[in-house]
């Protein structure tokens with residue numbers, strides 16, 4: 001039975017949905033021709049400069065634009081697709097770096113060498129921090145936030161002795177694929193070097209699929225990688241993150257993978273004269 005009365009999880013979800021709808025529909029109205037045209041307070045980009053403005057301007061072959069409802073659905077999809085995935089990747093990345101100080105050391109050495117204390121540019125994040133990219137790739141191998149996905153077979157095929165007919169629903173799991181020991185030896189170990197260009201080229205198609213694949217591959221792949229690297233770089237250059245002593249990770253599975261109950265981390269700041277030493281928080 002689903003409880004729907006006041007105070008129930010359902011009622012809270014509906015209230016949260018209304019609050020989000022209000023924000024998104026408000027933005028849509030503001031940006032329509034004749035709307036206020038100015039984004040409200042906060043870090044919202046100026047109208048014309050973002051995905052919502054592009055969607056507002058899009059027209060089909062008959063010159064029709066999206067309805068407000070369609071725009072709202074697209075925006076909601078992007079917001080949800082981009083939020084849990086990047087935030088849980090960051091949590092798992094911090095978790096693995098805390099357990100693997102030699103990897104953290106290399107990440108920090110690369111940051112010092114490439115950035116020398118300045119904030120990273122988009123170009124740095126996209127192409128200039130190759131070791132950090134390997135670390136993100138390895139994090140997404142062990143903890144692909146979207147760890148299973150639906151497909152439908154277009155023609156019959158055989159897999160591991162099972163005959164699969166055409167037209168049936170199939171669930172694939174990147175969690176399982178990414179832990180196959182014949183593809184990723186010592187699969188539970190955190191080894192970013194697995195993704196060095198040469199080793200990566202040897203991977204079979206479909207062996208590594210944190211962003212899915214084919215026509216429905218994640219539309220936010222590059223942006224998601226950029227967000228994770230931007231936040232990781234900013235946090236790691238300022239703070240030392242230590243796991244609570246005795247902490248044992250339990251992986252929550254819905255709606256996306258995440259450390260169950262959040263990741264308990266003790267934060268210290270790097271001291272200028274004693275780089276990478278911790279000041280107790």
Ligand code: HEM
Nearest residue numbers: 081082085086146149210211212213216217218219220224
């Ligand atoms: C670390 C970050 C991310 C991961 C691991 C991730 C992963 C995925 C995966 C596995 C899929 C399914 C692909 C398939 O079925 O083949 C997907 C789809 C999608 N993702 Fe992401 N995602 C991330 C970030 C983002 C961001 C930042 C956005 C938007 C700003 C986004 C928007 C979407 C959308 C809209 C889809 C559906 C695409 C479609 O069905 O055509 N994702 N994502």
